[in-house]
Amino acid sequence: MREITYRQALNEALAEELERDPNVFLMGEEVAEYHGAYKVSQGLLERFGPKRVVDTPISENGFAGLGVGAAMVGLRPIIEFMTLSFSLVAFDQVVNNAPNMFMMSGGQFNIPITFRGPNGPAHQLGATHSHATESLYANAPGLKVCTPATPRDAKGLLKTAVRDDNPVLVLEAELLYSSKGMVEPPDAEVLIPLGQADVKREGSDVSIICYAQTVPLAIAVAAQLEEEDISAEIVDLRSIKPLDEATIFNSVSKTHRAVIVEQDRPFCGVGAEVCYRIQKNIFDQLDAPIMRVSQEDVPMPYNERLEKFVLPNADKLMAAVKKVCYA
Amino acid sequence: MQRAEQRDEVEMLALMLLIRRFEERASQQYQAQKIGGFCHLYIGQEAVVVGAVAAVRDDDYIITAYRDHGHALARGTSPNACMAELFGKATGCCQGLGGSMHFFDKKNHMYGGHAIVGAHVPLAAGMAFASKYREEDRVTICFFGDGAINQGSFHEALNLIALYKLPVVLICENNLFAMGTSVKRSTSLKQIVDRAEGYDIPGDIVDGMNFREVRDKLSEIVTSIRKDPHPAFVEIRTYRYRGHSMSDPASYRTKDELEKYRLDDPIIRLRAQLTREGKLTNEQFDALDKKAKETALAAVKFAESSPELPVEKVYDYAYLNGPMEPGRPRPADLEQKRREGAPAPKAQS
Ligand SMILES: Cc1ncc(C[n+]2csc(CCOP(=O)(O)OP(=O)(O)O)c2C)c(N)n1
Numbered sequence: 001m002r003e004i005t006y007r008q009a010l011n012e013a014l015a016e017e018l019e020r021d022p023n024v025f026l027m028g029e030e031v032a033e034y035h036g037a038y039k040v041s042q043g044l045l046e047r048f049g050p051k052r053v054v055d056t057p058i059s060e061n062g063f064a065g066l067g068v069g070a071a072m073v074g075l076r077p078i079i080e081f082m083t084l085s086f087s088l089v090a091f092d093q094v095v096n097n098a099p100n101m102f103m104m105s106g107g108q109f110n111i112p113i114t115f116r117g118p119n120g121p122a123h124q125l126g127a128t129h130s131h132a133t134e135s136l137y138a139n140a141p142g143l144k145v146c147t148p149a150t151p152r153d154a155k156g157l158l159k160t161a162v163r164d165d166n167p168v169l170v171l172e173a174e175l176l177y178s179s180k181g182m183v184e185p186p187d188a189e190v191l192i193p194l195g196q197a198d199v200k201r202e203g204s205d206v207s208i209i210c211y212a213q214t215v216p217l218a219i220a221v222a223a224q225l226e227e228e229d230i231s232a233e234i235v236d237l238r239s240i241k242p243l244d245e246a247t248i249f250n251s252v253s254k255t256h257r258a259v260i261v262e263q264d265r266p267f268c269g270v271g272a273e274v275c276y277r278i279q280k281n282i283f284d285q286l287d288a289p290i291m292r293v294s295q296e297d298v299p300m301p302y303n304e305r306l307e308k309f310v311l312p313n314a315d316k317l318m319a320a321v322k323k324v325c326y327a
Numbered sequence: 328m329q330r331a332e333q334r335d336e337v338e339m340l341a342l343m344l345l346i347r348r349f350e351e352r353a354s355q356q357y358q359a360q361k362i363g364g365f366c367h368l369y370i371g372q373e374a375v376v377v378g379a380v381a382a383v384r385d386d387d388y389i390i391t392a393y394r395d396h397g398h399a400l401a402r403g404t405s406p407n408a409c410m411a412e413l414f415g416k417a418t419g420c421c422q423g424l425g426g427s428m429h430f431f432d433k434k435n436h437m438y439g440g441h442a443i444v445g446a447h448v449p450l451a452a453g454m455a456f457a458s459k460y461r462e463e464d465r466v467t468i469c470f471f472g473d474g475a476i477n478q479g480s481f482h483e484a485l486n487l488i489a490l491y492k493l494p495v496v497l498i499c500e501n502n503l504f505a506m507g508t509s510v511k512r513s514t515s516l517k518q519i520v521d522r523a524e525g526y527d528i529p530g531d532i533v534d535g536m537n538f539r540e541v542r543d544k545l546s547e548i549v550t551s552i553r554k555d556p557h558p559a560f561v562e563i564r565t566y567r568y569r570g571h572s573m574s575d576p577a578s579y580r581t582k583d584e585l586e587k588y589r590l591d592d593p594i595i596r597l598r599a600q601l602t603r604e605g606k607l608t609n610e611q612f613d614a615l616d617k618k619a620k621e622t623a624l625a626a627v628k629f630a631e632s633s634p635e636l637p638v639e640k641v642y643d644y645a646y647l648n649g650p651m652e653p654g655r656p657r658p659a660d661l662e663q664k665r666r667e668g669a670p671a672p673k674a675q676s
Contacts, residue, residue, distance in 0.1 A: 034507035034579065057477035057513035058444045058505060089443065089478070124363030124415070126426040128442040298645040302426030303415035304363055309638040 001182040009151035009183055010040045010116075010172065013158035014078065016186070018048050021076060024162060027054040027063055028080030028117070037082045038118060038177055064090035064115065068097045068167075071113045078162060081117035084171060085131040098167035099142025114161045118174035119147070120213050120263045121300060124307055130300035132264035134211075137169050138241040139268070144168040144194055145240040149215035151181040153238055156192030164194065171240075173212040195242035199251065203233035206321055207251040207258045209274055211237040214261040214312060221317045230325055240270055248274065249282050256287040257324040261312050266294035291320040337607060337615070339381050339538060340597050343373040344619040346397040347594060349406055352623040353396065353413055353427075357573050361631070362413045365442075366427045369397035371568035374593030375500050376401045378541025379468055383549055386436055388454045391470035393428035393442040394500075394567075398470065402437040404430070410626035416633035423636060424644060444505075445471065445478025448497075452484045455493035455556075464553045467495045474505025476522050477513060485558075489526040494556040496548055497528070500535065501564050506571045507579040523560030535565030536588070538597045565593075 004012075017024050030037050032045040032055040045053045056063045060081060067077035081087040087094060094115055101109045121130040138145045144166055148154040154172065161168035184190050200215060201222055210218040215236045222232040235251050237244065252258045258278055260271040271292040278290060296310040321327075350368045357366045369376075372394075380389075380401040391398045399409055404420050412419030413427055420432050421440075430440035438454065441447035451469035458465040475481050476499060488495050499519050503510055516522060523530035533544045541563060548559045566588035570577040601607035 030506055030508065033512075037506070055508060055512060057508070058474045059477045059479070061479045062477075086443065089446070089480070124426060126364060126429050126442065128429070129365070296641060298641050301424045301641055301644070302364060302421075302429070303423040303635055305635055306415075306424070306638055306641050310641055 001184055003180050004151055004183050005177065006148075006151045006154050006173070006179050006181070007038065007040055007177040009155040009181075010158055011042055011044070012186060013155045013162075014041060014044060015047065017078070017159055017162040018044065018052055023074060024076045024078060025052045025054060026078045026080065027056055027067065029056055029058055029082045031055060031080050036080070038174070040172075040177070041080070060086050060090040061093060064093035065097065067113050067115075068093055068101070068111055071111045072101070072109050076112045076162060078114045078116060081115065083129065083174065084117050084119035084133045085129050087115065087117070087133060088131065094137065094167070094169075095140045095143070099140050102142065102166070110165050111167050112165045113167045114158070114164075114170060115167065116158065116161070116170040117172060118177070119171035120173060120175075121295075121307070121311060122174045124302055124304055125300075126302045127299040132295070134171055134240050135264050135269045138270065138273075142167065144242065145171065146194055146238060147171045147173070147212040147240055148238060149173060149176065149212050149236050151179070152183045152190060153192060153198070153236075155183055156190040157194070157238065159189075160191050160194055163191075168194070171212065175213050176216070179216070192238070194239045195244050196238065197244035197247035198236045198238055199233060199247065200236045201232065201234040203231040203255065205231045205255055205257065206325055207233045207235055207248075207255045208317070208321065209235045209237065209248060209258060209260045211240065211262070211270070213263045217312065217314060217317060218261055221314050221321070224314070224318065225321060228327070230321065230327060232321065237270075243274070243277070245277055245281070248278065252278055253282055253285045256285055258286070259291045259293065259317065259320045259324055261293040261317050261320075263312065264294060266292065266297055269294055288324040288326065291324050293317050293320050335381065336597070336601060337611070339377050339542075340594065340601065340607070341615045341619065342380075342401060343377050343538070343594050343597070344616050345406065345622060346373045346377070346400050348616070348619040348623040349400060349409065349626065350396060352627055353410070354569070354573065356413070356627060362427065363415065364426050364428070365393070366413070366573045367394040367571065368567070368569045368573075369394050371588065371592070372500060372502060372535065372565045373397055374538040374541055374597070375498070375535045375563050375565050376470065378538045379470075379498060379545050381538075381542040382545035383466060383468060387465055387549075388436055388438055388451075388458070388467040389470075390438040390447050390451050390454065390467065391440065392444065392447065392472055392475065393440065394472070395428065395430045395440045399430040399432055399435075399437050399440070402432060403435040404432040404437060406622050406626040407629040408432075410623075410630040411633050414630035414633070415635065416630055417636045418629070418633040445475040445481040447471070448475065448481045448484040449487070451495050451497075452488045452493055455488065455495040456491060459491070459493060459556050465494070466549050466552050467493075468498060469495055470498045470500055472505060473499060473501045473503065473510050473519055474508070474513065475499075476519060485522070485526040485528065488558045489528050492557050494552045495558045496545065496552070497523070497558065497560045499560070499562045501562050502567045504567070504571070504580070506575065509579070518562065520560060520562040528558045528560045530560040530562065533561055533563045535563035536591045536593045536596060538593055539600065
């Protein structure tokens with residue numbers, strides 16, 4: 001194992017998959033000559049050439065659709081959105097073409113495509129540039145959605161996504177690109193299955209269910225809770241869809257209390273789905289109502305203090321945990 | 328006549344200087360972390376918006392992309408309100424809620440500030456549709472970058488604009504790059520203006536470093552549109568001196584290229600024209616520049632000392648008159664209760 005950044009981990013995953021399968025190509029805005037707006041594709045053009053690492057004009061709907069078409073005839077595209085906020089321009093291709101084709105064609109056309117890029121609010125980018133898209137995409141049957149929080153998960157999930165025979169969204173955490181973590185050396189194949197949550201910290205009093213940018217938040221809050229004698233278990237979903245019910249249920253059956261913290265907006269969100277499944281399946285295990293910490297249900301303001309107020313934060317998470325623990 | 332024009336041009340030069348000095352200050356304040364998010368500077372392109380504004384009426388509609396500080400300033404939004412917006416303050420042109428990429432100023436007919444590339448071009452079609460619908464002789468001026476012309480929304484909008492003969496001037500600010508992608512690498516055309524031909528919209532190419540050329544071409548077009556509504560497309564060739572945004576070192580282009588354009592600077596050029604014609608002395612120019620610098624500095628001070636919105640205010644801007652869910656207090660009602668002295672009910676989440 002060695003320590004690398006989340007960005008490097010994604011870069012390695014892309015390089016390894018491009019190396020492994022000649023049908024894989026990477027396409028998107030500024031991915032080649034500029035090495036990616038967030039430098040995730042650093043060095044790939046030099047290594048794999050312009051046929052495999054392809055710059056596009058600002059035409060998300062066009063190149064996302066190009067990816068779907070290429071997948072219909074046997075290629076395995078990796079389509080980068082400069083940020084997932086811009087994927088909304090390509091919503092029709094991602095939501096209407098990619099996941100529906102298999103059903104509509106009676107199973108003739110599966111679409112092995114990966115859509116990826118930074119997702120979720122970053123820092124003061126304003127309403128148009130701060131979308132967390134996981135619940136939008138998880139809402140579409142036929143799409144798979146994962147949201148890695150650590151370098152190792154980023155590498156393992158992206159590699160798995162590229163090999164999946166269905167459309168997969170790898171929603172990267174923009175604020176975590178420079179974060180570091182331990183990952184196996186390049187020659188060890190890191191593959192993390194979709195639909196497998198990961199207990200990032202064991203605990204006994206409350207389960208904090210989180211993903212992507214809320215994982216480091218939960219870890220920080222768990223340390224604070226420790227000082228107040230509350231032992232929090234942290235369940236990182238990693239995949240939003242498929243959802244790993246077993247890991248969630250195991251944890252909540254142990255702690256009997258659950259708080260879900262999501263980076264997305266509350267209405268019809270990931271938290272709502274997780275909450276539904278817990279109460280439906282293990283209602284008797286619960287000692288308190290499930291709490292949810294999400295964004296406020298408003299478009300994102302630019303002002304820094306207002307943005308912080310809208311986002312999930314440590315204070316809100318602490319308060320929610322204390323409430324379910326009656327502390 | 329002669330004198331009016333003379334006064335006008337000096338005023339327009341002053342406006343270009345204001346935009347330049349404002350943005351130099353903004354750049355400095357961004358580096359000092361007083362400004363957050365993304366910040367795209369317009370330095371080098373000033374003659375485009377100032378030339379356009381000089382050619383239109385104050386009540387014509389203006390809409391642009393995210394490189395929008397110059398457009399708001401040219402439209403008459405106060406430098407204080409612009410700087411305060413960058414600082415995220417309540418005194419900003421959008422109360423600090425929009426930020427650098429989302430400047431709006433309804434009073435001055437500046438309709439944004441739009442940060443999704445190409446997404447505002449259909450809006451321009453809608454604004455022009457409304458003026459035609461109401462039988463006004465207003466013109467909509469829609470600015471966008473060379474990167475926007477490959478978006479689906481742009482193409483759909485152009486067809487609609489042409490089909491309905493809408494009074495829109497489509498201004499492509501061709502600064503040769505969309506982030507690190509040169510027009511040559513993004514666009515399958517010899518020249519951008521040819522895009523218009525495909526939609527049967529008349530097109531022109533204008534030198535965007537020359538204020539007079541921009542103004543005169545726009546005047547001609549706008550006059551024609553007012554007589555009989557129709558679209559027009561102008562490719563205005565310009566150059567941005569800075570990186571795409573504050574975080575872009577712009578290593579995809581050469582120093583020589585940048586220097587070439589700097590020598591052709593729109594401010595230097597108009598100054599030289601006016602000086603040559605005896606309409607501007609060096610002392611006058613220096614005074615204008617000094618004033619622009621002072622205004623920009625004063626805007627920073629204003630922004631610094633301005634208040635921010637209280638955090639609960641965010642709930643007031645998801646919907647006019649507050650959330651729609653029954654039983655949920657509307658911000659207006661909360662305000663009313665507060666005024667009446669009752670303890671404010673807690674907002675639900
Ligand atoms: C739909 C969409 N895709 C990508 C982006 C990211 N982005 C912001 S500006 C930009 C380049 C635009 O260049 P251009 O239109 O030429 O305008 P300029 O920056 O030169 O003013 C890109 C790719 C975006 N804002 N919206």
